[in-house]
Amino acid sequence: xxxxxxxxxxxxxxxASAGDLTARLVDIxxxxxxxxxxxxxxxxxxxxxxxxSVVRDGNAIVARxxxxxxxRVVLAGHIDTVPVxxxxxxxxDRGLLYGCGTSDMKSGVAVQLRLAAEVTAPAVDVTYVFxxxxxxxxxxxxxxxxxxxxxxxxxxxxxxxxxxxxGVVEGGCQGTLRAEIRAExxxxxxxxxxRGRNAIHEAAGILNVLRSYxxxxxxxxGLQYRExxxxxxxxxxxxxxxxxxxxxxxxxxxxxPDRSAEQAAEHVREVFGGWHVTVTDVAGGARPxxxxxxxxxxxxxxxxxxxxxxxxxxxxxxxxLGVPAVNYGPGDPMLAHSRGEHVAVAAVRECETRMRAWxxx
Amino acid sequence: xxxxxxxxxxxxxxxASAGDLTARLVDIxxxxxxxxxxxxxxxxxxxxxxxxSVVRDGNAIVARxxxxxxxRVVLAGHIDTVPVxxxxxxxxDRGLLYGCGTSDMKSGVAVQLRLAAEVTAPAVDVTYVFxxxxxxxxxxxxxxxxxxxxxxxxxxxxxxxxxxxxGVVEGGCQGTLRAEIRAExxxxxxxxxxRGRNAIHEAAGILNVLRSYxxxxxxxxGLQYRExxxxxxxxxxxxxxxxxxxxxxxxxxxxxPDRSAEQAAEHVREVFGGWHVTVTDVAGGARPxxxxxxxxxxxxxxxxxxxxxxxxxxxxxxxxLGVPAVNYGPGDPMLAHSRGEHVAVAAVRECETRMRAWxxx
Numbered sequence: 001x002x003x004x005x006x007x008x009x010x011x012x013x014x015x016a017s018a019g020d021l022t023a024r025l026v027d028i029x030x031x032x033x034x035x036x037x038x039x040x041x042x043x044x045x046x047x048x049x050x051x052x053s054v055v056r057d058g059n060a061i062v063a064r065x066x067x068x069x070x071x072r073v074v075l076a077g078h079i080d081t082v083p084v085x086x087x088x089x090x091x092x093d094r095g096l097l098y099g100c101g102t103s104d105m106k107s108g109v110a111v112q113l114r115l116a117a118e119v120t121a122p123a124v125d126v127t128y129v130f131x132x133x134x135x136x137x138x139x140x141x142x143x144x145x146x147x148x149x150x151x152x153x154x155x156x157x158x159x160x161x162x163x164x165x166x167g168v169v170e171g172g173c174q175g176t177l178r179a180e181i182r183a184e185x186x187x188x189x190x191x192x193x194x195r196g197r198n199a200i201h202e203a204a205g206i207l208n209v210l211r212s213y214x215x216x217x218x219x220x221x222g223l224q225y226r227e228x229x230x231x232x233x234x235x236x237x238x239x240x241x242x243x244x245x246x247x248x249x250x251x252x253x254x255x256x257p258d259r260s261a262e263q264a265a266e267h268v269r270e271v272f273g274g275w276h277v278t279v280t281d282v283a284g285g286a287r288p289x290x291x292x293x294x295x296x297x298x299x300x301x302x303x304x305x306x307x308x309x310x311x312x313x314x315x316x317x318x319x320x321l322g323v324p325a326v327n328y329g330p331g332d333p334m335l336a337h338s339r340g341e342h343v344a345v346a347a348v349r350e351c352e353t354r355m356r357a358w359x360x361x
Numbered sequence: 362x363x364x365x366x367x368x369x370x371x372x373x374x375x376x377a378s379a380g381d382l383t384a385r386l387v388d389i390x391x392x393x394x395x396x397x398x399x400x401x402x403x404x405x406x407x408x409x410x411x412x413x414s415v416v417r418d419g420n421a422i423v424a425r426x427x428x429x430x431x432x433r434v435v436l437a438g439h440i441d442t443v444p445v446x447x448x449x450x451x452x453x454d455r456g457l458l459y460g461c462g463t464s465d466m467k468s469g470v471a472v473q474l475r476l477a478a479e480v481t482a483p484a485v486d487v488t489y490v491f492x493x494x495x496x497x498x499x500x501x502x503x504x505x506x507x508x509x510x511x512x513x514x515x516x517x518x519x520x521x522x523x524x525x526x527x528g529v530v531e532g533g534c535q536g537t538l539r540a541e542i543r544a545e546x547x548x549x550x551x552x553x554x555x556r557g558r559n560a561i562h563e564a565a566g567i568l569n570v571l572r573s574y575x576x577x578x579x580x581x582x583g584l585q586y587r588e589x590x591x592x593x594x595x596x597x598x599x600x601x602x603x604x605x606x607x608x609x610x611x612x613x614x615x616x617x618p619d620r621s622a623e624q625a626a627e628h629v630r631e632v633f634g635g636w637h638v639t640v641t642d643v644a645g646g647a648r649p650x651x652x653x654x655x656x657x658x659x660x661x662x663x664x665x666x667x668x669x670x671x672x673x674x675x676x677x678x679x680x681x682l683g684v685p686a687v688n689y690g691p692g693d694p695m696l697a698h699s700r701g702e703h704v705a706v707a708a709v710r711e712c713e714t715r716m717r718a719w720x721x722x
Contacts, residue, residue: 176552187446191535198591232561234596236594240611242444336550
């Protein structure tokens with residue numbers, strides 16, 4: 001018998017309520033790059049479902065029904081989270097479940113798992129996709145890897161990402177670009193600072209540009225987006241007695257889908273005209289795909305008025321594979337990545353109920 | 362026979378010229394904390410000198426003549442350097458020796474070693490001190506450790522630090538203080554930046570204070586000092602898609618010896634009144650010690666007009682041990698810690714010649 005917690009790994013009970021299952025998923029820490037134990041648990045639970053065929057690729061899992069239905073839909077979600085901010089383990093307080101990943105997006109993953117296990121005869125064939133490394137640079141993204149290794153596994157008539165949308169269908173998504181802005185100086189001993197030029201002091205210019213930047217809020221295909229340009233990292237310094245000759249500011253530009261990745265890069269270069277700019281990572285957005293027939297039917301079934309998706313999601317990746325896709329999940333997007341992240345258990349339940357009804361036809 | 366370069370370690374030939382010996386010392390890399398191989402070589406070379414008694418403490422070495430002279434002087438120098446800036450190995454070009462540590466202060470160490478080996482019967486007893494970790498926070502300073510472990514080994518009537526002074530006697534020294542200034546924000550997803558508050562953007566305020574700071578240039582006991590307040594490090598960021606809630610700027614305040622360490626700390630707290638300030642490291646300066654009899658006699662023998670020492674040196678440490686001390690060395694203080702650091706070989710020779718004549722009485 002293996003020692004407790006070893007080899008057999010952690011167990012998931014997919015017959016638990018969606019709220020309990022969310023808590024269980026949250027308590028299996030899975031910061032990007034460390035999804036192994038959670039992926040193992042998900043794979044094991046899905047392999048126990050006789051009506052699904054399961055394939056694993058790294059820390060991504062694809063489970064499919066093969067019922068020969070005329071249509072196929074994808075339900076997709078990422079299993080990684082941003083770094084924990086002192087907010088684990090999860091904690092249930094008056095119907096709200098607190099903890100890293102509760103909203104973004106283990107509540108969505110819990111709904112996927114509940115549907116995968118229990119809707120054994122859906123009206124359409126369903127592909128359930130669970131993937132890694134969504135919260136880091138796009139080269140590491142698990143869905144991107146799946147699309148390269150086995151694009152056929154993602155083929156479908158329509159895809160739903162269970163990213164947090166507060167139970168509202170969100171169309172399209174904004175693009176995201178990261179760039180490194182470099183301030184230059186000249187090294188000197190800090191006791192004779194006037195012999196050098198302080199690159200960290202120079203970087204104030206970069207930060208002042210960011211502080212006075214006026215972000216756009218354009219309307220695209222009827223939905224209003226809201227851009228942002230922010231420092232997400234800064235680094236400079238050689239030693240405690242040296243005037244530094246380099247300082248790097250990493251900025252993140254979130255851009256509306258009326259701008260291409262190339263136009264976004266050009267814009268950032270223009271904003272930081274006087275500086276050395278290196279674009280390190282860019283993922284284009286997606287225009288709202290709500291005019292497609294499949295999307296329209298899903299929207300009608302879910303009810304409510306669609307709105308613009310502000311965060312970048314893999315909607316854009318499905319869009320570029322030719323699969324219309326929307327975002328629809330129980331989490332609150334305003335709480336994602338915050339220390340106080342939480343989800344209402346009732347919202348998780350409602351998401352499951354609505355999607356179960358839709359899938360059951 | 363051991364393999365080449367092993368066990369026997371690197372060898373120093375103290376009969377080489379002061380310029381050649383400097384080059385040899387420079388090429389044995391010894392960034393603070395990694396002085397072991399150089400300390401080994403210095404210790405071995407001094408143990409070969411029959412007229413010296415040698416003691417090792419960590420990576421510090423103390424070598425003494427024991428001739429029963431009525432007076433004793435200390436010749437001290439640090440053997441570590443700031444991080445290498447692509448400027449090793451050393452390179453001799455038209456009488457100038459380039460490389461990390463040429464000026465600060467392996468040329469001074471070369472003079473110490475030449476005198477230690479060859480002035481076998483000085484007019485005063487001499488204590489040669491070689492020590493580690495001068496270029497980092499003061500808790501790691503090798504001279505501080507020696508003063509604590511064996512203060513008697515540093516007792517003397519007068520001390521000379523061979524820090525770079527361009528061959529001019531420099532009196533006193535400025536103090537140095539390091540503090541961490543913290544900007545606070547609130548975490549959020551970078552796609553919805555307006556839900557948080559960006560601590561890196563807030564840090565622009567700290568950098569703007571530094572950019573507009575007016576440094577003092579007070580005259581103390583007849584010598585003019587020049588203060589400075591500079592960022593020497595900055596660090597902030599959680600992940601590429603998170604608005605960060607903390608950003609730290611490390612500042613270095615170099616203060617004239619009319620201010621105590623306490624007054625310096627108070628000043629920095631006042632300048633950054635709106636921020637969280639943590640003083641992490643402070644070493645008080647020393648008022649010019651030139652009025653002592655021993656110092657005056659040395660100044661007369663070396664010639665020239667003394668001036669203020671701007672960089673912090675262990676003059677302050679000797680001062681607090683009750684040993685009058687001055688700075689006098691062949692390097693150029695303006696070049697210390699710069700990528701283009703170099704020393705004139707002729708200056709190293711002249712320093713050796715003057716000090717040899719003075720020691721020989």
